[in-house]
Structure formats: C-alpha cells, structure tokens
Amino acid sequence: MSAKLCLDIPVILPEIPDAADACVDRLKGELAGRPGIEQVHVVKGTEPNAPAQLCVHYDPDTLSLARINDIVIGAGARLTESYGHLALNVDGIGHQRRARSVAEQLLRVKGVQEAEASAAGTVRIEFDRSALSEEALRSFLGQIGIHERPKRGPKPRAAGLDRGTAEPATGDAHTPGEAHDHDGDHEHGDAEGGHGHAHGGIFGANSELIFALLCGALLGIGFAIEKLVPAPAWLPIALFVGAYGFGGYFTMREAIDNLRLKRFEIDTLMLVAAAGAAALGAWAEGALLLFLFSLGHALEHYAMGRAKRAIEALAELAPDTALVRRGDEQSEIPVEELQIGDTVIVKPDERIAADGFLIKGTSSVNQAPVTGESMPVDKRPVMDHPAASAAPDTVEAANRVFAGTINGSGLIEIEVTRKSTDSALAKVVKMVSEAETQRSPTQRFTDRFERIFVPSVLALTVALLFAWVIVDEPFRDSFYRAMAVLVAASPCALAIATPSAVLSGVARAARGGVLVKGGGPLENLGSLNAIAFDKTGTLTEGRPQITDVIPAEGVEEEELVAIAVAVEKLSNHPLARAIARDGAERLGERPIPTATDLGSLTGRGVTARIDGDQITIGKAEMFGSDGVAPLSPEMADAIAKLREGGRTTMVVRRGDKDLGAIGLMDTPREAAKATLARLRELGITRMIMISGDNQKVAEAIASEVGIDEAIGDLMPEDKVDAIKRLRGEGKVAMVGDGVNDAPAMANATVGIAMGAAGSDVALETADVALMADDLAHLPFAVGLSRSTRRIIRQNVFVSLGVVAVLVPATILGLGIGPAVAAHEGSTLVVVFNALRLLAYKDRGA
Known part of the structure; x- marks a missing residue:
C-alpha cells in the first residue's frame, strides 16, 4: 500500500518561484532514486494563485515521512508548516507488542499521518497541525498510559571522568525528547528521565518483576500447603487467587488495551487459559502459567532496558552548564542559555x-x-x-x-557555533531515537508473516476445542490441549527478534561514532557486497596542494598565480582553497588583484572579473564546448603531461588568452589501503572509485589505494547515473562527504557520509554517518551490520523453530506449563542474543 505526500513548492524551496526551475528537477531526482519512493511529480495548482506542489508517492513500510523530511532538508528545502513532528521519550512501553499497540492506537486519531513506537520507549508521530495539536497528542498518550519522561534540573559538574572512555563517570542516563515543526524552526523540549519505568507502579521500574516474584512465592506456598500441610481447603485456593492477582495484573492491562483494538494477542490467550484452568478447578496450574509468563515478560523488559540505556547514555555526555565569558565577566550558565x-x-x-x-x-x-x-x-x-x-x-x-x-x-x-539543541551530539541522540522506530526489511517480513500465522493458529485452536467430539476424551482435556497449542504457537519471540537486534546494533554503532538511521540501512549495509567511493576527501585527504605551475608563453608565473589566487579565494571548493592557500605562499608579498562577480560552472570551474576582463578557471574539458574557445595546442600538451603524472589540472584564461595551467595533487588517506583490505576480508568483493577528475588521475589514485575499478571525468549528474547503473547490478553503498555527494548517495542502496559531525547536511542526508573524518571506521560499520544481520537471522530461526517444535508437541500432549516455559525461554534467548551486539568489537581494529 502506498501513501502520498504533496508539498507546496514555494514552501519547500523558498527561493524558487517557478516549478519549472532546475532546482525542482534536482529535488525530484534526489527523491525519485530512493528505495521506497514510487513516483515524484509536480502538480499544478488548481486555483489561479495556488502554488504548484511536489507530490511524492511512497511506501510507508520502506520509507517514513520523517526520512523524506531529512532528504528534503538536506537538499536545502523544508517541509510545509502544516506538518508537525513529535518525537518523545516515554514511560509505559516495555516490549514490542505494547509498542505496536500504542502505534495502532495513535494511527486511529484523526490528523495523525504516521506513528511509530519502539520497545525502547520512543514514540514518533507525524500529524496535520490543522487537525491536531501537540497538547492533544500528549493528552491522548496520557489516556492510554504513556507518559513523557519528566524533566530534570541541571546536574552537578561531573568529576573524575575517565579520559580514556566515552562513558560518563556518574549520573543517570536520559534522552531528550523533541517536538518540532518541519520548517527547520525546531522547538526542543527535553523530556529527560532516568531508567525507563516500563510499567509503572508502586515499585517503579521493578514493579513487574516484583509482582512476578510475589506470584511465584504465593504459588509455591499454596502448593506446599496443599501437598504437605493439613490445612483448610480454602487456604491454598486463597493463595492461588493471590498469585493470580499478582501474576495477571500487568497481563490484564495489556489484554484490555489489545481488546480495545480488537486484537487477540498472547496476553489475552494467557488470561483465557488461566481463567479456563480456574473454571475447571486447576488453580495451581493456572497460577503457574501466569507466574512463568509474567516472569518471562519482566526479564524481557529488563534485557530491553539494557539496550535502551545504552542509547540514553549518549545524551548524558554533554554537561549541563558552561563557564562563559561575556565582556570582562565570567559566569556559569545552563548550556540551554548559550548563544552563538x-x-x-x-x-x-x-x-x-x-x-x-x-x-x-x-x-x-x-x-x-x-x-x-x-x-x-x-x-x-x-x-x-x-x-x-x-x-x-x-x-x-x-x-x-x-x-x-x-x-x-x-x-x-x-x-x-551551534546552540545546545543543534549540536552534533544532540542531533545524533535525536536521530538515534528516531531510528529505533524504523522497521527493517526482516521486521516488515515478520509483521506480514504474523498477519497470516496468527489467524491460522486461532483456527487450529478452535478446531482442537472440539477434539472431544471425535476423540474419546473429556472436554477438559480438549480445552487444555487447545490452550497449550495457543500458547505454544504465539509468536512472541518472533515479534521481538528483529527489534531487539536493531536496537542493540544502532546503540553499539552510535557508541562507536557511527550513526545508523534505522533497521533498513543496518540490514542493507550488512547484506551488500559492493561499495562505491568518491575520490576527493574520501579516499584522499581532501587537502590538495599545488605541485606544478606552467605559464603560457609570454606570461609571468607570478601573474598567472596572482590572478588564480584572486579568483579562487572567493570560492569554497577544495581545489579553489588549495590554489588560494598555496598560491598566496608562492607570491609572498606580491600584491593580489581584486576579483569580482564570481560565477560557478557546476562541476567544471568558475568565472570572475578582474579590471573588466573575464577570468575563466576550470577543467580542460570545459574549453572547446558550450561556446567556450578551445585550448591552445601549447596548453593542451601541458595538460596532457600533467595528467600523465597523476595531477589534477586547472586552466586559467583571461579574456580569450590562455595564461597557463596549474597542477595539483591530493594524497591518498593513510588508512585507505588498510581499510579497503579489511573490507575485502568482511566480504566486500567489489569496490569502485568515482571521481570528477580525469580518468588517468582517477586510475592513478585507485591503483595506489588498491581499488581495481575507477570511473573518472564525471559531472555531479554523471555520478548519480553511475550509482544507478551499479544499483541495477545489485545492492551498492556510496561513500562520500554527504554534501557534494548527496545526490549520488541518495540513489545508492545505502548512503554513507564521512566526517558528519561537522556537517548538518551530511547528518540529514546520509543513511549511515561516520561522525569522524576517518575512513577506518567504515569496516566497523560494515562488520557490525553483518553481525546484526546474522543475529537477526539466528533470532528468526530460533523463534520459528521453537514454534515448529512446540505446536506438534502440545497437540500430542505437552502441558501448558512446559509450553509457557519454552515459549518465554525462547523470547529471552532472542533478546539476550541481540544484546551481544552491545559488546561488538571490530576484530580488525
């Protein structure tokens, strides 16, 4: 099923008055290449003055509205103010079934466009502000038992921090919750708290575990009295009834929520089975069932809490106060009051x-x-x-x-340079929290499987209830067999198998300086075997240096360099900065002329004016095309020689006269060769370098770092086409800086940005962001993704395997007690298996 989002073009691209502008096409191209987006087109306004709209058809199971927002913001756009985005960290969600129930209840609220909830206690809601307010949503959440974590005051300054670790020495973990519009003008409210109180109660976070233990204690005492001590018959029954109360309290709460949604979940099945046991006088067996189920749930919530706290700990890293100098005075103020x-x-x-x-x-x-x-x-x-x-x-x-x-x-x-709510750390915490709610491909598969499997199990259960009609046995036996099958076939472990692994994987990645935006990128990165790399700043240092200056005949070297410096210091392109920096050093005290009217020729070069003359600086390929006069034979020969030596070249022309050529070289990253070797060990069989440089220059760098395939002479749009071709041959990741490479990254199966901590655009556009400008972190990300994918497969196998064994076993006579024990045991196995990811280490590091 597809969804549709229509955005007013003047709103998402404020500087663009006309829908026919090329920027609209660029935005459409970035969106259309995304997996999960089915169609992007422009719709003209129906009213005379109505603005044109960009209409996006997408699969909400593959790509969320929030992710579309990220991509649009990364392209310099912003969503219309009509759409609100509420991301909260809450108490009241302890496991995946409860999270799914909360999301479904939110989707029934008029005005809610999209809602996701995670077992980690994160709720993300997209809503129509014309139909709904944030206050109304918070009120509704309160009505269904979901409460935003309370705010805390500033904590004392931490002392004695271990400088060798990334963990705080003291303090409780917390995560900011946020409420903001999609227009980029965010309002951030910190909903901070300590450890999640998944179910609330007089004992706080431990309520469910304590209730389960009390249930077990009453069950044990009642059973001992019944079997070993002469006592009135009502006494053990009274103890069993008490055990029912403690063991069924939280189960009853969840069952009521599910019945309101007309869902027949495992909680309801347990209550039905326990009630049936009581009706038939088997109080002890019913109490045992509720004890095992409640204890299993409590342990599951505890285990999931560990993964949740690993993410919450990120937000604790920043101090609450700062020592500020304003004028001649120093004062300690809350970080929220810091100004740019x-x-x-x-x-x-x-x-x-x-x-x-x-x-x-x-x-x-x-x-x-x-x-x-x-x-x-x-x-x-x-x-x-x-x-x-x-x-x-x-x-x-x-x-x-x-x-x-x-x-x-x-x-x-x-x-x-950034307010506390916009810091790199705050953005990581926000994005990791939102990533928890994004479903992975395997989770979408298991959700679809459950929609078919659960009705089938219910049909089998109903059939078994009437087994006494065919088989010579009392109804009591048929009832117990049916309840045992119902319990055994309930896919609890399957429901938590993938989310627990994704949560642990995302948390471990964030702790290692890698931001992964949900289960989809995490699984995809672990399944691909091809990676494309941008050259400049990715495989190379991104700090090119002038190596050669070749003036044309009759031109002084100082004149050539001075004109090049005058123009290039107006540009922020890496090559321009290199020419401006190194050229100024070569000139020393020589005066530099003043350049004006800088113009950019995307992917080719720049133009400017000096003393009324037009100056053109750019690649050799731009000369002789699009009405630009070709290079002189002298310059063409100079360019060819520089490229033979692996140099990146720029030609400088004044008016119609070639002044000369400048050769630059960017050195490969020190870690590039070792990183690529490690990626091959991890199973990446194909690595490709794409570059806007000349093919020979690209091949020289590729050979030096150990890449077999190099594609050069690419304009920005050519890089997009190259990635599309590679994707046509299978899954492919694109590694770049997340800014100049954003369109190509958007068209890859997984877009990976390096050095994202210093770039808002890279953080917004990438599927996976390496916070450090260090290529060596890429094998860690790939290895962790592969381990996550392997653990997800193990969990799914265990989940389905236990069901496959238990269903026939219960049909043949296995009791409810062993069935519940095996059922809850498999749930704990998959959760604790997923928690192994929190301890993942890159063996090649």
Missing part, C-alpha cells in the same frame, strides 16, 4: 559544553564520545578569527570541537 558567538572557557579534563572552534589555547581532545576516534586529537586556535566567525562551517577539523567531548590538559576557549 559566546565564548566558553573549558578547563583541563572537563567535558566541552558546546560545538564551536578554538580561539585561545591548545589541547588534545578525546572525541570518542561523538566520533568514536580512539586517540585524542590535537586542537589549535583558528588563524583568522573574524573569517571563522563569518563562515564556521569552513573551519578545519583541527580547530573545531564538539559538545560532549573531553578536553585534555590545556585550558582552552571556544566560540560557540
């Missing part, structure tokens, strides 16, 4: 309170909490403070710090 441009003082061994860049002091910073890097990273102040303040996104990694990371032995001062 504030100066924060960070003492040695303290956690950094905000994202920003250094303006004073040097230190080494442990970035493991955010990026997963194992070694501290040296940090130094920016050279040009005003320029950094004007363009903080262009600040180099050596000058940049993130909230939640740990300062080393130096006293440093940083300028804040």
Whole structure:
C-alpha cells in the first residue's frame, strides 16, 4: 500500500518561484532514486494563485515521512508548516507488542499521518497541525498510559571522568525528547528521565518483576500447603487467587488495551487459559502459567532496558552548564542559555559544553564520545578569527570541537557555533531515537508473516476445542490441549527478534561514532557486497596542494598565480582553497588583484572579473564546448603531461588568452589501503572509485589505494547515473562527504557520509554517518551490520523453530506449563542474543 505526500513548492524551496526551475528537477531526482519512493511529480495548482506542489508517492513500510523530511532538508528545502513532528521519550512501553499497540492506537486519531513506537520507549508521530495539536497528542498518550519522561534540573559538574572512555563517570542516563515543526524552526523540549519505568507502579521500574516474584512465592506456598500441610481447603485456593492477582495484573492491562483494538494477542490467550484452568478447578496450574509468563515478560523488559540505556547514555555526555565569558565577566550558565558567538572557557579534563572552534589555547581532545576516534586529537586556535566567525562551517577539523567531548590538559576557549539543541551530539541522540522506530526489511517480513500465522493458529485452536467430539476424551482435556497449542504457537519471540537486534546494533554503532538511521540501512549495509567511493576527501585527504605551475608563453608565473589566487579565494571548493592557500605562499608579498562577480560552472570551474576582463578557471574539458574557445595546442600538451603524472589540472584564461595551467595533487588517506583490505576480508568483493577528475588521475589514485575499478571525468549528474547503473547490478553503498555527494548517495542502496559531525547536511542526508573524518571506521560499520544481520537471522530461526517444535508437541500432549516455559525461554534467548551486539568489537581494529 502506498501513501502520498504533496508539498507546496514555494514552501519547500523558498527561493524558487517557478516549478519549472532546475532546482525542482534536482529535488525530484534526489527523491525519485530512493528505495521506497514510487513516483515524484509536480502538480499544478488548481486555483489561479495556488502554488504548484511536489507530490511524492511512497511506501510507508520502506520509507517514513520523517526520512523524506531529512532528504528534503538536506537538499536545502523544508517541509510545509502544516506538518508537525513529535518525537518523545516515554514511560509505559516495555516490549514490542505494547509498542505496536500504542502505534495502532495513535494511527486511529484523526490528523495523525504516521506513528511509530519502539520497545525502547520512543514514540514518533507525524500529524496535520490543522487537525491536531501537540497538547492533544500528549493528552491522548496520557489516556492510554504513556507518559513523557519528566524533566530534570541541571546536574552537578561531573568529576573524575575517565579520559580514556566515552562513558560518563556518574549520573543517570536520559534522552531528550523533541517536538518540532518541519520548517527547520525546531522547538526542543527535553523530556529527560532516568531508567525507563516500563510499567509503572508502586515499585517503579521493578514493579513487574516484583509482582512476578510475589506470584511465584504465593504459588509455591499454596502448593506446599496443599501437598504437605493439613490445612483448610480454602487456604491454598486463597493463595492461588493471590498469585493470580499478582501474576495477571500487568497481563490484564495489556489484554484490555489489545481488546480495545480488537486484537487477540498472547496476553489475552494467557488470561483465557488461566481463567479456563480456574473454571475447571486447576488453580495451581493456572497460577503457574501466569507466574512463568509474567516472569518471562519482566526479564524481557529488563534485557530491553539494557539496550535502551545504552542509547540514553549518549545524551548524558554533554554537561549541563558552561563557564562563559561575556565582556570582562565570567559566569556559569545552563548550556540551554548559550548563544552563538559566546565564548566558553573549558578547563583541563572537563567535558566541552558546546560545538564551536578554538580561539585561545591548545589541547588534545578525546572525541570518542561523538566520533568514536580512539586517540585524542590535537586542537589549535583558528588563524583568522573574524573569517571563522563569518563562515564556521569552513573551519578545519583541527580547530573545531564538539559538545560532549573531553578536553585534555590545556585550558582552552571556544566560540560557540551551534546552540545546545543543534549540536552534533544532540542531533545524533535525536536521530538515534528516531531510528529505533524504523522497521527493517526482516521486521516488515515478520509483521506480514504474523498477519497470516496468527489467524491460522486461532483456527487450529478452535478446531482442537472440539477434539472431544471425535476423540474419546473429556472436554477438559480438549480445552487444555487447545490452550497449550495457543500458547505454544504465539509468536512472541518472533515479534521481538528483529527489534531487539536493531536496537542493540544502532546503540553499539552510535557508541562507536557511527550513526545508523534505522533497521533498513543496518540490514542493507550488512547484506551488500559492493561499495562505491568518491575520490576527493574520501579516499584522499581532501587537502590538495599545488605541485606544478606552467605559464603560457609570454606570461609571468607570478601573474598567472596572482590572478588564480584572486579568483579562487572567493570560492569554497577544495581545489579553489588549495590554489588560494598555496598560491598566496608562492607570491609572498606580491600584491593580489581584486576579483569580482564570481560565477560557478557546476562541476567544471568558475568565472570572475578582474579590471573588466573575464577570468575563466576550470577543467580542460570545459574549453572547446558550450561556446567556450578551445585550448591552445601549447596548453593542451601541458595538460596532457600533467595528467600523465597523476595531477589534477586547472586552466586559467583571461579574456580569450590562455595564461597557463596549474597542477595539483591530493594524497591518498593513510588508512585507505588498510581499510579497503579489511573490507575485502568482511566480504566486500567489489569496490569502485568515482571521481570528477580525469580518468588517468582517477586510475592513478585507485591503483595506489588498491581499488581495481575507477570511473573518472564525471559531472555531479554523471555520478548519480553511475550509482544507478551499479544499483541495477545489485545492492551498492556510496561513500562520500554527504554534501557534494548527496545526490549520488541518495540513489545508492545505502548512503554513507564521512566526517558528519561537522556537517548538518551530511547528518540529514546520509543513511549511515561516520561522525569522524576517518575512513577506518567504515569496516566497523560494515562488520557490525553483518553481525546484526546474522543475529537477526539466528533470532528468526530460533523463534520459528521453537514454534515448529512446540505446536506438534502440545497437540500430542505437552502441558501448558512446559509450553509457557519454552515459549518465554525462547523470547529471552532472542533478546539476550541481540544484546551481544552491545559488546561488538571490530576484530580488525
């Protein structure tokens, strides 16, 4: 079943007045290449002044509305204000069946477009603001027993942090909940709390476990009195009734919720079986059934709580207060009050309170909490403070710090570049929380299987209830057999098999500096055997340097370099920055002319004006096409020689005269060769490098790092086509920076962005984000995904295998007690098997 979303184009692309603009086509192209999106087209407004709309047809089981929002935001767009997004961390959800029940109840509320809930206590709702408000949704959740975790005040500054770990030394885990519009103007409310109180009650989070143990105690005492002690007959029955009360309390609550939804779940089946046992006088057997079931549930909730707390611990990494200098005064304020441009003082061994860049002091910073890097990273102040303040996104990694990371032995001062709600850590926590609710391909399969399997089991149960008509046995025996089959065939373990593994995998990835946006990317990354890499900044350092300057005949080298520097310092492209930086060093004190009217020729070069003359700088291929005069034979020969040496080349032309050529080289990353070898060990059999550079340059870099396939001479749109072709041959991941490579990444099976901690766009557009700018983290992500996929398969096999064994066994006479024990045992097996992912280690690291 497909869903449809229509967005006003002037709203999602505010700068674009006309639906025929090329930017609309680019946005359509990015969306249309996504798995799960069936069609993207423009619909003209029906009224004279009505704006055109972008209409997206998508499969909500494959791609959520929130993910479409991420992609659109990453492309420079924003969703219409009509759609609200509520993401909350709540108490009251202890397992996957309860999560599914909550989601279904929300979907019945008028105005709710999409609703997901997870066993980790996360609820995500997309709703129509014209029909529904956030307050009404919170009120409805309260009515069904779901409560947002209470806010907490700032905690004392943590002392004695272990600088070698990413975990806080003290404090309770919590996760911010958020409520915000899709227009990018987010309102964040921190719904923070300690450990999840899955079922509430007088004993808090332990209520269900204590009730289960009380049930077992009353059952044991009653059984002992009945068998061993002379006592009135009513006494053991009274104890069994008490056991029923404690063992059935939480089960009854869930059964009532499910019956309201006209669902016949395992909770209802247990109550029916226990009630039947009581009606037939078998109080002890009914109490045993409820004891085993409630104990199994309590242990399941405890185990899932471990995975949940692993995610919640991420939010605890950032301190609650910051030491700020404003004017001549220093004061400690809550991080929520920090403003962009504030100066924060960070003492040695303290956690950094905000994202920003250094303006004073040097230190080494442990970035493991955010990026997963194992070694501290040296940090130094920016050279040009005003320029950094004007363009903080262009600040180099050596000058940049993130909230939640740990300062080393130096006293440093940083300028804040993001508010606390927009820090890299806050975005990771938010996205990980939302990722918990995204269903994986295997989970969608098991959901479809359950929709067929459960009615079949019910039909078999009804048939077995009448076995006494055919077989010479009392109704009591037929009833017990039917109840035993019903219990044995209930797919509890199957329901939790995939979500528990996804939750643990996403939590472990986040702790290792890898953000995985849900079960789909996690499973897909673990199943593919081909990866495409962008060259610049991915396989190479992304810091090209000038190696050759070849002036044309009659042109001074200094004139060529000065003109190139004047133009390129107006651009933020990596090659432009390299020319501006290295060229200025070559010129020394020589004056640089002033360039104006910079124009970008996407994927080819730039134009500008100096003293009224047009300056053109770009690839050799742009000369001789689209009305641009071809290169002189002299320049063509120079370019050919530079490319033979593996150089990236740029030609500089003034008016219609070629001034010369500049050769640059970007060095391969130190970790590239080892990383690619490790990926081959993990089963990635095909690796391809795609690049906008000349084919010979691309082949030279590919050969150096150990890649067999290299595709060069690609424009940005050509990269998209290349990825589409590769996807036509099977699943393929695309690794890039998440910004320039966003369209190609969107068309891959899995888009992987590197260095995402410093880029909002990369965080929004990628399916998998490597927070550190370190290629060595890719094998960890692939290996973890493969382990997650393997554990999901093991869990599904165990879940279905136990059902396959128990159903015939109960038909042949296995009692309800052993059936419940095996049933709950299989559920615990799959949960604890999934928890192994929290301890995953990359063996090649």
